[in-house]
Each structure stands twice: as structure tokens, then as C-alpha cells.
Amino acid sequence: NHLIIRNDAIASVSWNNQNIRLNEWYDALDSTVRTMVRPVSDNFVTGSVMQTEITWEGVL
Numbered sequence: 001n002h003l004i005i006r007n008d009a010i011a012s013v014s015w016n017n018q019n020i021r022l023n024e025w026y027d028a029l030d031s032t033v034r035t036m037v038r039p040v041s042d043n044f045v046t047g048s049v050m051q052t053e054i055t056w057e058g059v060l
Contacts, residue, residue, distance in 0.1 A: 013021045026034070 010021055
């Protein structure tokens with residue numbers, strides 16, 4: 001598991017072009033860094049539980 005943190009905002013990029021800009025940023029990383037971190041998959045199985053299996057605690 002990993003988390004990539006950008007400390008700088010992605011300025012002057014429209015919402016529709018954010019993925020393109022993030023891919024450009026990732027591609028510009030040193031190859032050594034790219035082998036240590038990878039973008040999170042767009043699609044993955046999270047599993048599921050039945051509503052009756054959930055125990056709710058605390059204030060809702």
C-alpha cells in the first residue's frame with residue numbers, strides 16, 4: 001500500500017484535464033521513484049457485506 005502526496009496544488013488545470021496533468025507529473029518522476037510508487041487502480045474489488053452483518057455503533 002502507498003500514498004503519493006503532492007505538496008503543491010495543480011494550478012491552472014481544468015477539472016477535465018486533471019488526470020492528464022497527474023499522468024504527466026507521474027511520467028516525469030525519476031524511474032527509480034516510479035518503481036516504488038504506482039497510481040492507484042481505477043477499478044478494484046472492495047468486497048461486500050450484507051446490511052444485516054453490520055453493527056452500527058455511536059451517534060449517526
